Each structure stands twice: as C-alpha cells, then as structure tokens.
Amino acid sequence: MNGGPLRELGWRLILPIVLIALWYVFTEIAPMFHPALLPSPVAVVRTFWKLLWNGELIGHINASLLRIFYANLGALALGVPLGLAMGLYRPVERVLDGLVSVFRPIPPLAWVPLSILWLGIGTLSVVFITFLAAFFAVLINTMAGARAVDRLHMRAALSLGASQRRIMTHVVLPTVASYVFTGLRIAIGVSWMSIVAAELIAASSGLGYMITFYREVLRTDAIIVGMLTIGFIGLAMDMATRRLEQWLMPWRSEYRLA
Numbered sequence: 001m002n003g004g005p006l007r008e009l010g011w012r013l014i015l016p017i018v019l020i021a022l023w024y025v026f027t028e029i030a031p032m033f034h035p036a037l038l039p040s041p042v043a044v045v046r047t048f049w050k051l052l053w054n055g056e057l058i059g060h061i062n063a064s065l066l067r068i069f070y071a072n073l074g075a076l077a078l079g080v081p082l083g084l085a086m087g088l089y090r091p092v093e094r095v096l097d098g099l100v101s102v103f104r105p106i107p108p109l110a111w112v113p114l115s116i117l118w119l120g121i122g123t124l125s126v127v128f129i130t131f132l133a134a135f136f137a138v139l140i141n142t143m144a145g146a147r148a149v150d151r152l153h154m155r156a157a158l159s160l161g162a163s164q165r166r167i168m169t170h171v172v173l174p175t176v177a178s179y180v181f182t183g184l185r186i187a188i189g190v191s192w193m194s195i196v197a198a199e200l201i202a203a204s205s206g207l208g209y210m211i212t213f214y215r216e217v218l219r220t221d222a223i224i225v226g227m228l229t230i231g232f233i234g235l236a237m238d239m240a241t242r243r244l245e246q247w248l249m250p251w252r253s254e255y256r257l258a
Helices: 007-029 043-051 058-087 089-103 108-119 123-147 153-159 164-202 207-216 218-248
Strands: none
Touching: 007 043, 007 218, 043 058, 043 218, 058 089, 058 123, 058 207, 058 218, 089 123, 089 153, 108 123, 108 164, 123 164, 153 164, 164 218, 207 218
16 A cells, blocks of 8 residues: 555655664774774764855756756657657668667766867866767667557557557557656766766766865765765656656556565
C-alpha cells in the first residue's frame, strides 16, 4: 500500500540515519579518525549552515542545477525522437546504430579536452559533457520502449482504420513513455556524476567546483557538505520524476513480490 511521499521518504532515509549515527559515534563519542580525515556530523552541519547562510552553497547549487536542466532537456529533445526513429524504423537503425555503438562507450570525461578547446571553460563545456552522459541513457531506453510495442495492438489499430498519427499517439507513445521516464531517471543520475567531474576541470562554479576548491584547502567538512548536497538533491529529483510518471501514467500497474 502506498503511504504517500512522506512514508516513501521515511523508508529511504532509514539506512542513511543509521550510518549517520555510526558516524557520530566514531567521530564524537569514541573518536577513531582525525578531524582532517573525517569530521564529525556536528562539524559538517555547522559548515552546512554557514555555507547556506552566506549564500555560497545556494550559488553553487543553482549553477549545477541549471546545467543539469539544460543537459537533460537537450537529451530528451534529441534522444526521444531519435530513439523512436531507430526503434520503429529498421533503415534508420541500420544507418545510425554503428555510429551510436562507437560513441556510446566513450566516457563523457574523455570529451573534456575537446569541449574546452571548442567551447571554452565554463557553462557550455559542462553542459556539453553532461548532455553526452544523459543523451545515451535516454536514447537506449527510448529504443527499447519502441521495440516493446505490442504488434497485436498495432495491427488492431490498423484494422480499425487508425491513421499513422493516431497509432503513434495512442499505441506507441503510451508504451514508450514509461521507458523514457526510466531513461530520464538514469540520465539524472549519470548527469550528476558527469557534471561534478566536469566542474572539477572546466568550471568556476557549481558543486563540483566547490568540492575541488575545499579539497585544495583541506576542508573535509565542506567537501562532505558538497557530497551530501548532491546526494539529497539527486534523491529529490528522482522522487519527483517518479511522482510525475505516476501522475502522467496512472494506468500503469506494478507487480511486487513484497
């Protein structure tokens, strides 16, 4: 039974709370690590509030979120129609599959030198690198969704006189939509991994830049603040995506063993 977003959030936070309790014990009650190696959660919370109130953390969050938004918007705009074309039309797949298969295994960070040469250091380079990470997640899942369309449904629609446009909107897209959302959830996750690494090299703002800056001055507490901020924002974005999927596709049913 679904108890709502608060109950779902509670289940997700059980293990993190246990880990934080152990972290507190081993850094405050029975210290086993030097504060420079692992500060206590109390020190991390103090640093969090300090960075929050002076506006530094908000500025870095806004910079990273804006880049994530642009990158995933571009990934959806290009990956969904291209995935549909490759999944539904074999000639398109034959032409593009080789190119996609060559570029997909290349890590997004391998593009950093070229992106800096082409786009310079800043937002455009980071968005480009993040887009590459998100694009293939959306593309592959959309292709899988297009291939999963039931041929019996297609034939039934054709036998009833449905046009190609109605088949696309009433048969294909409802099937593909769930795969697109799965691809988007994966894309958001890999986007954060890519954007942090890209900001380490090619940006002067963002959570990745913040982590790098405080690493150079040996501020472990601020590094952990940046890491946890990414984790909680990623969790919130994933939950929001799942809720949006449930709202847009209420007909979908899930089967769980428990």
